[in-house]
Amino acid sequence: xxxxxxxxxxxxxxxxxxxxxxxxxxxxxxxxxxxxxxxxxxxxxxxxxxxxxxxxxxxxxxxxxxxxxxxxxxxxxxxxxxxxxxxxxxxxxxxxxxxxxxxxxxxxxxxxxxxxxxxxxxxxxxxxxxxxxxxxxxxxxxxxxxxxxxxxxxxxxxxxxxxxxxxxxxxxxxxxxxxxxxxxxxxxxxxxxxxxxxxxxxxxxxxxxxxxxxxxxxxxxxxxxxxxxxxxxxxxxxxxxxxxxxxxxxxxxxxxxxxxxxxxx
Amino acid sequence: xxxxxxxxxxxxxxxxxxxxxxxxxxxxxxxxxxxxxxxxxxxxxxxxxxxxxxxxxxxxxxxxxxxxxxxxxxxxxxxxxxxxxxxxxxxxxxxxxxxxxxxxxxxxxxxxxxxxxxxxxxxxxxxxxxxxxxxxxxxxxxxxxxxxxxxxxxxxxxxxxxxxxxxxxxxxxxxxxxxxxxxxxxxxxxxxxxxxxxxxxxxxxxxxxxxxxxxxxxxxxxxxxxxxxxxxxxxxxxxxxxxxxxxxxxxxxxxxxxxxxxxxx
Numbered sequence: 343x344x345x346x347x348x349x350x351x352x353x354x355x356x357x358x359x360x361x362x363x364x365x366x367x368x369x370x371x372x373x374x375x376x377x378x379x380x381x382x383x384x385x386x387x388x389x390x391x392x393x394x395x396x397x398x399x400x401x402x403x404x405x406x407x408x409x410x411x412x413x414x415x416x417x418x419x420x421x422x423x424x425x426x427x428x429x430x431x432x433x434x435x436x437x438x439x440x441x442x443x444x445x446x447x448x449x450x451x452x453x454x455x456x457x458x459x460x461x462x463x464x465x466x467x468x469x470x471x472x473x474x475x476x477x478x479x480x481x482x483x484x485x486x487x488x489x490x491x492x493x494x495x496x497x498x499x500x501x502x503x504x505x506x507x508x509x510x511x512x513x514x515x516x517x518x519x520x521x522x523x524x525x526x527x528x529x530x531x532x533x534x535x536x537x538x539x540x541x542x543x544x545x546x547x548x549x550x551x552x553x554x555x556x557x558x559x560x561x562x563x564x565x566x567x568x569x570x571x572x573x574x575x576x577x578x579x580x581x582x583x584x585x586x587x588x589x590x591x592x593x594x595x596x597x598x599x600x601x602x603x604x605x606x607x
Numbered sequence: 608x609x610x611x612x613x614x615x616x617x618x619x620x621x622x623x624x625x626x627x628x629x630x631x632x633x634x635x636x637x638x639x640x641x642x643x644x645x646x647x648x649x650x651x652x653x654x655x656x657x658x659x660x661x662x663x664x665x666x667x668x669x670x671x672x673x674x675x676x677x678x679x680x681x682x683x684x685x686x687x688x689x690x691x692x693x694x695x696x697x698x699x700x701x702x703x704x705x706x707x708x709x710x711x712x713x714x715x716x717x718x719x720x721x722x723x724x725x726x727x728x729x730x731x732x733x734x735x736x737x738x739x740x741x742x743x744x745x746x747x748x749x750x751x752x753x754x755x756x757x758x759x760x761x762x763x764x765x766x767x768x769x770x771x772x773x774x775x776x777x778x779x780x781x782x783x784x785x786x787x788x789x790x791x792x793x794x795x796x797x798x799x800x801x802x803x804x805x806x807x808x809x810x811x812x813x814x815x816x817x818x819x820x821x822x823x824x825x826x827x828x829x830x831x832x833x834x835x836x837x838x839x840x841x842x843x844x845x846x847x848x849x850x851x852x853x854x855x856x857x858x859x860x861x862x863x864x865x866x867x868x869x870x871x872x
Contacts, residue, residue, distance in 0.1 A: 483753070485753050485757070486753055486862065488748070488750050488751055488780075488783060489783065490783045490784050490787065492750070492780065515753075515757065518753060518754065518755045518860045518862060519755050519860070521807040521808070521809070521860055522755065522807075522858040522859070522860070525808075525857075525858065526858070532809065533809060534805070534807060534809075534860075535805070536803050536805040536862065538801050538803050538864070540799070540800070540801040540866075542786040542787075542799060543786070543790075544786070544797065544798060544799075593787040593790065593791070594787070595783045595784070595786055595787070595799075597751065597783065597801065597864065599803070599862065601805075
């Protein structure tokens with residue numbers, strides 16, 4: 343499966359610097375009771391795993407990813423952080439090695455955007471959840487991006503990432519669909535909240551940590567693939583990137599929204 | 608000056624029904640100390656005036672609008688609500704009949720979007736503010752609108768409103784500019800917060816009160832002008848409106864963001 347750059351990789355690079363604000367925003371209200379058994383499905387290189395596990399030190403996490411390399415990277419990250427309540431395993435969401443109802447909670451972050459069958463994946467995750475358990479889903483939405491000064495070239499550069507993700511079977515604008523996806527997969531009492539990141543010069547840690555080093559870096563990461571796919575010329579893409587950096591100047595603003603949904607079985 | 612439909616008119620129609628949630632969102636953290644003298648600049652028909660005055664019963668409001676008819680409508684609305692701490696006057700922001708430093712606070716809501724010289728207006732308002740006083744600015748941003756299911760026709764219908772506002776000298780996407788506008792006008796300690804309205808079927812009062820009766824109704828209101836201006840065909844506009852209503856169904860979602868900024872003199 344082609345893998346299009348997403349927040350999981352970028353968050354990886356930044357975990358040790360400016361990303362604290364973003365992690366706080368994403369995880370603020372996620373904490374599991376002592377003794378809970380929690381499945382983190384699609385942990386990637388473990389960008390969220392350490393934060394997740396540290397916020398619920400007495401819960402027990404099983405974090406899985408389909409890629410062996412990612413699991414190895416996540417394992418070493420968890421180990422470096424001295425976190426002991428996480429077990430890492432290579433496993434495929436579409437072929438889970440767990441019994442029905444074997445988890446109290448499921449956590450899924452920046453995963454559904456990559457899947458061509460997100461509702462099917464959610465249905466499988468629902469089966470391994472015990473009745474009364476919850477699923478938490480966090481996804482971004484690139485179509486939620488707007489900024490000042492506005493720029494058609496910048497929107498085109500962002501659309502390159504969206505088109506590549508779509509060609510790979512995913513949906514970079516999936517944040518707005520978290521509610522209907524959870525409902526369609528059969529979850530009850532679905533509650534979705536937007537987690538909006540608004541950046542202006544009064545928030546320098548976000549200008550650097552989010553606008554520049556997270557969002558723009560992610561879009562820059564698809565330059566080669568976008569040009570190779572004929573989605574854009576090098577000149578136009580670079581113009582878009584320049585215009586995105588322009589929004590990080592003193593009179594610029596930048597907005598992006600993540601969506602966090604919780605549903606019950 | 609051509610007047611393009613905005614939130615002020617619509618809020619007017621809905622004040623007595625589903626708009627409470629929106630008013631709460633917009634005004635939640637605005638309250639003025641007893642004895643404060645507050646200028647509400649551009650009160651329109653008084654859609655915000657009653658809420659504003661009721662939340663600060665011991666402050667004294669002077670609410671102005673350039674249109675005599677609007678002032679009359681606002682006066683009767685204030686009178687019907689039994690609010691006694693508001694004085695209404697016809698006056699132009701660009702030719703204010705007040706001494707320098709004669710107000711403790713200034714409040715501006717859904718006004719800058721209509722002005723071709725918003726920084727100049729803010730500078731004039733700053734002059735009538737006493738040192739140490741604050742200005743509060745609330746504006747929407749139509750470019751912050753996204754929804755599920757997505758629809759190019761729906762975005763085109765929204766762009767009609769944006770284009771008409773631009774042709775009239777205004778900016779319907781001004782919300783994202785509130786920070787740089789306040790800074791450029793000379794205000795200190797500028798702080799801007801996004802006020803995001805996220806709507807899904809779990810929030811039926813917003814599906815009806817915001818998506819249908821506020822936002823879509825506002826876009827529908829420009830149908831005649833948009834077609835007359837050659838911005839869109841009737842068929843395409845109506846397709847866009849149908850697609851917007853589609854986002855208010857059970858599996859749809861709708862997102863819109865207002866921006867609220869506070870600055871000091």
